[in-house]
Amino acid sequence: MQQDHRCLAELLRPGISVLDIGCGTGAIAAGVAKAVGPLGHVVGVDRDEALLELARKEHGAIPNLRFEYGDATALSFRAQFDIVTAARTLQWIGEPVLAVSKMKQAAKPNGMLVILDYSHARNEWKPDPPREFRQFYQAFLAWRQANRWNNEMADRLPELFRSAGLVAIESRVQDEIVERGEPGFAERTALWSEVIENLSEQLTKAGLCTELQLQEAHERYDLWRKTELVRQTLAMRTIIGRVP
DSSP, rough: OOOGHHHHHHHTTHHHHEEEEEEETTTHHHHHHHHOTTTTEEEESSSOOOHHHHHHHHHHOOTTTTEEEGGGGGGOOOEEEEEEEEEEGGGGGOOOHHHHHHHHEEEEEEEEEEEEOOOOGEEEEESSHHHHHHHHHHHHHHHHHHHOOOHHHHHHHHHHHHHTOOOOEEEOOEEEEEEESTTTHHHHHHHHHHHHHHHHHHHHHHHHHHHHHHHHHHHHHHHHHTTTOEEEEOOEEEEEEEEO
């Protein structure tokens, strides 16, 4: 299981049932299935059939794990799971209130919701990035907002949990921090170069950036992260709540 979802790992025990929403290629779900053992079972759900195909190919041999197509806002499970979890999923959902409600319905009485997510508006870099990258990042946040994706999802989750009737709510800081000289620094800071490349068409079509601005942001950021960036902090929290 991924290290940054360690709050979930602490809650797992043999024999329990777990639903993983937005499971992607199944890495977390596979780790959970191993942790709960043969007497437990895990269901991974995602709305991307291509990712589910990869998940089944990679992890389909695990006997207590299955993958299903589904959307967080349209779950049909009712009181079936000891833990319902999602990692970096609600940040891409325009109706998070409905998603949390459906996740609560899927959990058993006294079961738990465990959600790990970002608050993109609070991400930080030290020292400050180049002006061209800052302009791109504001466009990125505006594009997300236009799609009704909350840029402060992790910070909003405790209130969503309370509104859904969950109790014993905990918020645990899980910021993803990497500093120059640490393993993975180059790979993890290259994330934003990839985002610029992957979103260039969407941002230009939305009129938020020109191709020239994106090219300049990419070039300046790449040079800066390789030579000047010292510390990157991606704001993230795990929110835990219990079903009464």
